[in-house]
Amino acid sequence: MLRVSPIVSVLISIWLETLIYGINIAAYVFSLYILLKRPSVNLVVLILSTALFVSATGHMAINLCRLVQGYIQPPTKAAMLVFLYDLTVKTNVAKQYFLVMVNLFSDILLTWRVYMVWERNWKVTTIPATLCAATFTSGIVTAIYESIVQPGQTIFLKRISHWASAQFSLSLAMNLTTTLLIASRIWYVTREVREFSPEKTRAYKWVVVVLVESASVAAFAQIVQLAFYESKFPGIFFISDGVVQVVTMAPLIIIVLVGVRGTNKGGVLGTSYHTSETAMSDMRFDSHIAVELQGQSRSTHGDLSAEGGSTVHINKGYAV
Template sequence: MTLVVLPNISVLISIWMETLFYGMYVVLFFSSFFVLSRTRNAIVQSWVIRLATVLMFCIATTHMAVNVRRLVEGFILPATKAETLAYLYDIHQPLNIVKQYLWVFNNVLADGIIVWRLYTLWNIQVCVLPILLLLCTTAFGLATATSLLPQIGAGNSIFVSHFSRFATTQYAISLTNNVLVTSLISGRIWYVTREVRASGYATGSDYRRAMLVVIESGAIYALTQVIQLAWYVAKFPGLYFVADSFVQIMAIVPTSVVLLVALGRTLVEESQAAASGALSEMKFTSGATKSSRTLGSMKDGYGLDRVMSGPKFKSGERPTHSQVLLPPGPAEELA
């Protein structure tokens, strides 16, 4: 039996759910903006990151305002229930097209921030494929808003065949990109922190570390896209209830990442701080120069395994005091 959802019910529930997520996003945005205005963290001092964060909030707020306008035009202005249903069934209404454009622009900013986080943990070569996938998603989204949505006749749904094929491709590319970026970020976090955990300088509880990995990698956003694509392919009408909420979640996740980086509470930064604390307890015979070099390499993002990988001795060679990282003393103590 096919589940049938009336458009007046789906619109009301969808906007109500979006309002809940928007309320959470407002608190998160102003908190992050306050932190960004005061932080000295060099990673998030770029005006590009701050501008992207502000633009995402403006787009999410505009999307909320468009839905409120739809409530007025759909439930207050029509004189009869039949006119209300006719308006809500007409998905190529100008406000629906505006919402599609807002989704595209917000997706560019949100995925761009996640790719930026990938770049700060890896390098630009790793980001090439995610950037290309992001451009493809943007092209499909703009084509949908510009040519496909206006061609859908009144009474048709978003599951109509020619629109469905195009939208499925768009969602699939976006999901692939987010799963790829999430996996790369999570893998980098695991790589950088594994030596620190093994040395006994783990930061926080296992639950807290798991939560930080989920937030920092953008896994929540990837999960919502899995649900979105699965429900769309299955033509499940429940998608109408949560479709508008995706726009707010799309903004919440990257803003959370920026806030964590600004506060210095990411798992990578905390692990490097713990490793730096461990290394600061050691004494080097070469003085402050070697110590500052070692700690500096940790601040630059290198794993503890690179710092502790050497020195290596030849067979029968007698190591010096500086090579074994011990304080200076009589030669007999090293024998």
């Protein structure tokens, strides 16, 4: 197996996380601007986005603290290595808990999007909710086990690896499942618009593309992380901290990209599935199309909305 100095691995990991965290700062500031400029602020998305960014900031701060503790304070190189190898150091354990919090708030935000896009259908929402709870549980257990290991033991210890592998796998499954649920719902709800007015569907397709591409970045990072960990490849130490920031970046980038698109179209931003009984407006893309369905004539008002993800508004004479 390739042997890598822990000094080099920690430095590369912190450098990578710092680079991505800089992007997250800009993404969060822009997302705040987009969310707060709305006529009515969606507090759920605002609070979850803020909690997500704060957790990522906490993880970054812990790493900077470890940089001082591991490279400046130790009097000798031997003392430095002892610090870096020790999993029970408080700052190392704190990093794991911040990782759990980042995953938790990101997963709750994804679950909320699914809930709203699927017209508050709790049955569908139980799928991501269960994955969210399972990811959180496995992450907490991993953190507990890391805090009680013996000197010299690593993150590949059997009792740790079982839960850590579960955490990485469930987080990946959560990302893929929620993206599929949201994108498929948008595609399904806009089927009539595609049929009767194909030229109106470009904005719908754009939102789906934003969702898939944003999720694919996080999914790719999670797949690499899982593969490295399962193979006990030292590269896991290079990317593990950076993945935390990538998971944070994906939902923030969605808010920014779709929000900017909505501003360019003169609309407002939001996350909801809108019918005659559910009035939650955000970014709108309007198209009025008269259609005939099941012998009833009605006006279909297509609204595309997105906020940190995307949803779709279809105003109809009755809920579908």
